[in-house]
Every structure is written in C-alpha cells, then in structure tokens.
Amino acid sequence: MVASSTVPSVASIFVPESLRKKTKTQEQAREQRVAAAAEKKSAAQKKRELIAKRAEAYETEYRAAEREQIDLARKARAEGNFYVAEEPKLIFVVRIRGINNIPPKARKIMQLLRLLQINNGVFVKFNKATKEMLQVVEPYVTYGVPNRKAVRDLIYKRGFGKINKQRISLADNSMIEANLGKYSILSVEDLIHEIYTVGPNFKQAANFIWPFKLSSPLGGFRERKFTHFIEGGDAGKRDEHINGLLKQMV
Structure with missing residues (x-):
C-alpha cells in the first residue's frame, strides 16, 4: 500500500x-x-x-x-x-518698411512696439501715448481696427507664445494656463477675449503673444508703398480697412 x-x-x-x-x-x-x-x-x-x-x-x-x-x-x-x-480701444500695427533711413526716435519706438522685422504685427492698446508713438512711426507702419474675426484668425493661425524666451506654438491650452492662469486666462478663447475687449490684463496677454510673422499680402503692397493710405499708398492709419489687408497676410 x-x-x-x-x-x-x-x-x-x-x-x-x-x-x-x-x-x-x-x-x-x-x-x-x-x-x-x-x-x-x-x-x-x-x-x-x-x-x-x-x-x-x-x-x-x-x-x-x-x-x-x-x-x-x-x-x-x-x-x-x-x-x-466710440474711439477704438484696440488696433493692430504691421511694419511695412525695413531699417534703412529710419531716424533714431522712430527706430526706438519700433523696438518698443516689438516690430523688429518687415511684416511683423502686434496688438496695441490705443490711447494717447500709443497714438503719439504711431504718429512718429507712421511712414514705416500701417495700422487699423481689427474685427473679431481678424483677431481670432491671427491668434489661431499665426499665434505663438513667448515661453522662457522661446517662440512656442499655442497648440495646447495648458501652456496658456501655465503662463497666464494667474490672470484667469486659461485657454485660447480667454486670450482672444482679453485681447479683443482690451481687458484689464491686456498688457500681460499682448506681451505673452510673440509678434506675429505675417506673409506679404497677395499681389504685394501697392506701388506707392511709402505713401499714406488716404493718398493711395499703404502707410499709416487705415481704420477698419486693416481687416482686408490681414485677410491677405494671415
């Protein structure tokens, strides 16, 4: 067993x-x-x-x-x-001339506006101080009042943020929140709203956006590029007509 x-x-x-x-x-x-x-x-x-x-x-x-x-x-x-x-609070400024023959004062203002290259564009709060600055650089820039569609297209299609001195695409809301969250700006839509309405944190929002690098307009600028807009050229104030130009440059 x-x-x-x-x-x-x-x-x-x-x-x-x-x-x-x-x-x-x-x-x-x-x-x-x-x-x-x-x-x-x-x-x-x-x-x-x-x-x-x-x-x-x-x-x-x-x-x-x-x-x-x-x-x-x-x-x-x-x-x-x-x-x-009412007088507009927001304008968009585009540089249309290079560095040749620009006097020192105008050159300094261009630096303050962060318009360092041709076809660079920035959002600017329109007040007495900026109005006086634009009068000095008017022969070298064109500017006007962007509508809501233009603001959205610029930020969505050509928007880049300044993060650690780097030009970073605004592809993720988390990057916006990380840099502007303390101002209650959490997303691209918040950023657009702050810019378009010139909100209380406009300065921080505008400085966060890297100067826009736009394309030359379809067909190029007019032959009299350096003549004022009201005289048939491209320079200077063009009010709401800036939207037609931006449509060609975005």
Whole structure:
C-alpha cells in the first residue's frame, strides 16, 4: 500500500515578511496611481466644461455688443442724427518698411512696439501715448481696427507664445494656463477675449503673444508703398480697412 504524499496548503506556505511588505506597498502605490488618474481626468473634464461655458458667455457678450451698436445707430437715424461710435480701444500695427533711413526716435519706438522685422504685427492698446508713438512711426507702419474675426484668425493661425524666451506654438491650452492662469486666462478663447475687449490684463496677454510673422499680402503692397493710405499708398492709419489687408497676410 502506497502512502499518500502530503501537499502543503497555500495558507501554510511561508511568505517572508519583506515580501508581504513589498506586495502591500505595490498595491497601495497602484491604488494611488488609479485614484490620481481618476482625479486628473475629472479635473480635466471640469476644466473643459469651464472653458466651453466661458466661450459661450463670450459669444453672448459679443452678440449683445453688436446688437447695441445697431440699435444705437437706428435710434440716431430715427431722430435725424448721426451715430458716432466710440474711439477704438484696440488696433493692430504691421511694419511695412525695413531699417534703412529710419531716424533714431522712430527706430526706438519700433523696438518698443516689438516690430523688429518687415511684416511683423502686434496688438496695441490705443490711447494717447500709443497714438503719439504711431504718429512718429507712421511712414514705416500701417495700422487699423481689427474685427473679431481678424483677431481670432491671427491668434489661431499665426499665434505663438513667448515661453522662457522661446517662440512656442499655442497648440495646447495648458501652456496658456501655465503662463497666464494667474490672470484667469486659461485657454485660447480667454486670450482672444482679453485681447479683443482690451481687458484689464491686456498688457500681460499682448506681451505673452510673440509678434506675429505675417506673409506679404497677395499681389504685394501697392506701388506707392511709402505713401499714406488716404493718398493711395499703404502707410499709416487705415481704420477698419486693416481687416482686408490681414485677410491677405494671415
């Protein structure tokens, strides 16, 4: 008669204390990673919802402002008057001339405006100080009032941020939040809104955007490039006509 062999049960197998501690530590680390991933996913979802709500609110604000302008113009016509809109707060400036024969004062202003190359463009808050600066450099630049579409196209199609003195594409909202989050600017739509409405943090937002590198306009500038716009050239103030030029340069 053959004696049956005794097989130790799983419970009776000796497990070293160090291995039990290691297994427990690994399980805790795994649980923490899973919890952190879930928390990160939830936070990202909430942020996307916040950005979407803000974008919707901006759109409502834009439509209300446009409707107000239309209503004011109609009211003025009904009363036999002319409606004169408020002076614009935002302008877009494009450099159209090189460095040759530029006097020192104009050259310094171009540096302050960050217009270092031909076809560079920047958003500028239009006030008394910038108006005086533009009068000095008017023969070397053209500028006007960008509409909302022009602002969006510029930032979405040609927008780059200045991050650690590097020119970085604005392809990810996280980069905008990392640099402008303390000003409650979390996304591209927030950035567009701050620029277009010339918000309280306009200076920080505008300085964050690297000067736009635009293409030469389709067909080139006019033959009298250095003549003022109102005289048939390209230089100087062109008000809302800047939008047609930007459409060709973006």
